[in-house]
Amino acid sequence: MISIEYPPFTSNDINGYGINFKLLEKYATDNFKTPYQPLFVPPARAQKLMRTSDWCISFYPPKPNDKYAKFLPLSDEVIKLGLYRLKNYKPFEWQQLSELKNKSVALLRPSKEGPIHQQLIEAKMKLVFVETVEQGLSMLIHKRVDYAFGDNTAIKQTSKQLLVR
Structure with missing residues (x-):
């Protein structure tokens, strides 16, 4: 099971390996014939493993248009991706990414x-x-950096409450 550190969804440091593994366990009970073992690797290595070796299941997305990969939703919850910035009194509004030209973003x-x-x-x-x-x-x-890229749950995973969405 190829996975990356992406708490609370997947993490080697969380009991049960995170939310996604708990959801997968429910699915696996009814649908898997063999057990699986998590393999936590950095994102670049996960991507490389999925391009260059045989794999069966992954929480890291496959390359676009991989005709052999199948997406299996384990939950109906929608996760939104976006940019975080330091708390500021001015509204964080933009229409196009080009308005953020020359700004740095961690991802x-x-x-x-x-x-x-x-x-x-x-x-x-x-x-x-x-x-x-x-x-x-x-x-x-x-x-x-000026921004950090993450999902709508990332802030809940850090004790540093200096950010706003």
């Missing part, structure tokens, strides 16, 4: 850039790669 390190990376590059944003979402949020708190 998970890939082995190969995907569609999200390409959109940020085309907007002329500076990409700063990290190994965990928490690392990106920490860089933001310490003013080493």
Whole structure:
């Protein structure tokens, strides 16, 4: 089971390995014939493993248009992706990424850039790669980047409440 550190969804440091593994366990009880073992690796290595080796199941997304991969939703909950910034009194409003030109954004390190990376590059944003979402949020708190890329649950996973969505 290829996975990355992405608390609270997947983490080697959480009892039961996180929310996704608990959901998978419910599904596996009825549908799997053999047990699975989590393999936690950095994002770039997960991407490489999925491109270069045989794999059966992963919480890391496969390459786009992989005709052999099948997405299996384990929950109806919708996870939104977006940018975090330091708390500010001015509203955080923008219509196009290009309005954030020359700003830096921390996001998970890939082995190969995907569609999200390409959109940020085309907007002329500076990409700063990290190994965990928490690392990106920490860089933001310490003013080493202008934004951190994450999902709508990332803030709940850090004790640092200096950010707003």
